[in-house]
Amino acid sequence: MLEDEKGIAFLEGILAFTMIVLLAFTLIPVLYSMLANISEGKKEMTGLRLLYEHVEQQLVLGSEGNVTRSVRMVDYELSLKRNGDGMWKACMGYEGKQKCME
Secondary structure, eight states: OOSOOHHHHHHHHHHHHHHHHHHHHHHHHHHHHHHHHHHHHHHHHHHHHHHHHHHHHHHHHTOOEEEEEEETTEEEEEEEEEOTTSOEEEEEEETTEEEEEO
């Protein structure tokens, strides 16, 4: 064994620190975009659940209707209309996005 091994531990530490920093800089944007997608998915799922409940309620009453509901500081616009061909059209909108189903 060599008697003078003091410099190797310092270089290994610098190399390990550099690798950790590089991993952090590459993973942080990926994690941020994943969290943004999860948040958007939760909003869409909540809107679709509210739309489902609205459709059930309006079909029992046998009428068309529009309603706005607010959940976790997001306003959802829900509508149920009858098309010209007799089919039902249900729409859900929030924050400038809209999704419709027939």
